[in-house]
Amino acid sequence: MLRLASLAAALYAFWILMSGYLEPFLLGAGLACALAVTWLARRMEIADPEGHPAHLTPAAFGYWPWLVLEILRSGLAVCRIIVDPRLPVSPTLVRFRPSQKTAVGLATHANSITLTPGTLTVAADHDEFLVHGLTRETARATVASEMDRRVRRFEGGD
Amino acid sequence: MFVAATLALLATLALTLVRALKGPTVFDRALAANTVGTVAVLLLAVMEFLTGRPDFLDLAIVYGLLNVVGTIAVLKFFRYGDLGEPGEGPEDR
Amino acid sequence: MSPADAISWALLAAGGVSCVLGAVGLLRMPDFFTRMHAASVVDTVGAGLILLGLMVQAGLTLVTVKLVVIGLLIFFTSPTASHALARAALARGLEPKLADGGAPSKP
Numbered sequence: 473m474l475r476l477a478s479l480a481a482a483l484y485a486f487w488i489l490m491s492g493y494l495e496p497f498l499l500g501a502g503l504a505c506a507l508a509v510t511w512l513a514r515r516m517e518i519a520d521p522e523g524h525p526a527h528l529t530p531a532a533f534g535y536w537p538w539l540v541l542e543i544l545r546s547g548l549a550v551c552r553i554i555v556d557p558r559l560p561v562s563p564t565l566v567r568f569r570p571s572q573k574t575a576v577g578l579a580t581h582a583n584s585i586t587l588t589p590g591t592l593t594v595a596a597d598h599d600e601f602l603v604h605g606l607t608r609e610t611a612r613a614t615v616a617s618e619m620d621r622r623v624r625r626f627e628g629g630d
Numbered sequence: 631m632f633v634a635a636t637l638a639l640l641a642t643l644a645l646t647l648v649r650a651l652k653g654p655t656v657f658d659r660a661l662a663a664n665t666v667g668t669v670a671v672l673l674l675a676v677m678e679f680l681t682g683r684p685d686f687l688d689l690a691i692v693y694g695l696l697n698v699v700g701t702i703a704v705l706k707f708f709r710y711g712d713l714g715e716p717g718e719g720p721e722d723r
Numbered sequence: 724m725s726p727a728d729a730i731s732w733a734l735l736a737a738g739g740v741s742c743v744l745g746a747v748g749l750l751r752m753p754d755f756f757t758r759m760h761a762a763s764v765v766d767t768v769g770a771g772l773i774l775l776g777l778m779v780q781a782g783l784t785l786v787t788v789k790l791v792v793i794g795l796l797i798f799f800t801s802p803t804a805s806h807a808l809a810r811a812a813l814a815r816g817l818e819p820k821l822a823d824g825g826a827p828s829k830p
Contacts, residue, residue, distance in 0.1 A: 486792075489785065489788045489789075489792075490688075490691075490789070490792070492785045540771070543767050543768060543771070544768065547741065547764055547767065547768035550748070550760055550761070550763075550764050551741060551744045551745075551748075551764060551768075553748075554744050554745075554747055554748035554751060554752075554761060554764075555744065555747075559751060559752075559753075561752070561753070561757055561822075562822030563754070563756060563757055563819055563820055563821050563822055564821060564822055565819065565821060582802075582806065583799075583802040583803070583806075584802075586763070586802035586805050586806055587763070587767055587798065587801070587802050588763075588767075589760055589763045589764045589767060589768065590760055591760075592756065592759055592760060592763070592805060592806075592809055593802075593806055593809075594756075594806075594809045594810060594813055595810060595813070596806070604756050604759075604809065604819060606757060606760040608822060631732045631735060631736075632735075634735070634736070634739065635735045635736075635738070635739050635773060635776075637739075638738075638739030638740070638742055638743055639739065639742060639773075641743050641746070642742040642743050642745070642746040642765065642769075643746075645743070645746035645747060645749065645750055646746050646749060648750060649746075649749045649750055649758070655755060655812070655817060657755055657808060657811065657812040657815075657817060658755055658758065660808060661749075661755070661758060661759060661762055661808055662749070662762075664762070664801075664804050664805075664808070665745075665746070665749065665762045665765055665766070668765060668766050668770060668797060668801065669742065669765065671770075671793060671797065672742070672769070672770055672773050672774070675773070675774065675777055675790065675793060676773065676777065678777075678786070679777060679780060679781075684786060687786065687789040687790070687793070688789070690789075690793055691789065691792060691793055691796065694793060694796045694797060694800070695796065697800075698800035698801075698803065698804050701804045701807070701808070702803075702804065702807055705807050705808060705811040708811065708815070709811045709814060709815065
C-alpha cells in the first residue's frame, strides 16, 4: 500500500514538473492520470519491489556519484585509445559469477558495466555474466570488482 | 558557444552516418541508428538554448523514448523476423 | 563572462569533443563489438557532459528538471539497447574478434 502511494506520488510529481502549469483543471487531470496509472500498474502486478524499487532511493544517491566518476575515468581511457594512431585494442571476453542476489541488483550491476565505456555485458544471468572488454585489462578488471561490492551494498547485502 | 556545440554534434552525426552507410553488418547499422538517436536528443536540447524555444525539450524527451523502442523493435525483427514473437521465456534468458 | 558561464562552456566543449571522438572511434574500430565501446562514449560521457553544461546554463528552473529527465532517460535506456544489440548480434552468430583467440577466459 505504501509502495502504491509512493508510485502515485512519484507519477504526480513527474506530471507537475513536466507540465509546469498550475491551473486547477490540469492539476486535477494529472491527479486522475497518476491514480489511473497506479491502478493499472497494480492490475498488471508490476508495482512490486522489482518494478518500483522505492526502498533503494537513499542507496542510489550513494552509488550513482561513484558510478559517474567511474564512467568519466574509463571514458577518458577509451578516448585515449581512439586517438592513439596504433589503436591498441585487445578485445577480450570474460565470464564470471556476480555476487548479487536480487534481480534489481543484478540488473544494476549489468547496466553499470555496460554504461562504463570499455566494458559491455553481452549476457547477464543469475549465476554468470559474459562481459566483452575493449582491452584485456578492462575486461579482467570487471571480475570481483569494486563495482560488484558496491552494487552488493546498494541492493542491501552485507 | 551553443553554435560550437551544435557544430560538434552535427559532425558526430555525419561520422555516424558514414558508419551506417558502410555497415558492414546489419548490427553496425542498428548501432549507428541508435547513436544517431542519442545525438538527435542532444541536438534538440542544445537547439532549445540556441533558439530560446523551450518546446524543444519536450520533443527531446519524446524522441528519446521513441529511440529506444525503435532500436529494440528493429533488433527483434532481425532476430526473429517477426515483431509479434513473444520472445524468449525466463528459462533461456 | 561569469564563472557559471565559464563552467558551462567548458562542460559543453568537453562534451562536444567526446561526442566527436566517440564517432571517430565508431569509424576506426575493427569489429562490431569494439565499435559498441566507442558508441558508449557518445551515449554516456558525451551526453552527460553536454546535458550538465546546459543545466549549469539554465540554473534552477523547470528546464533543468527536464534536462535531468532526459539524462536519466538516456542513462537507463542506453545500456538496455546496447545489451540487446550485443545479445542479438551474438545470437545471430556474429563472432567477436578476440585478441587472445578462441574461448572466453575463465578466471
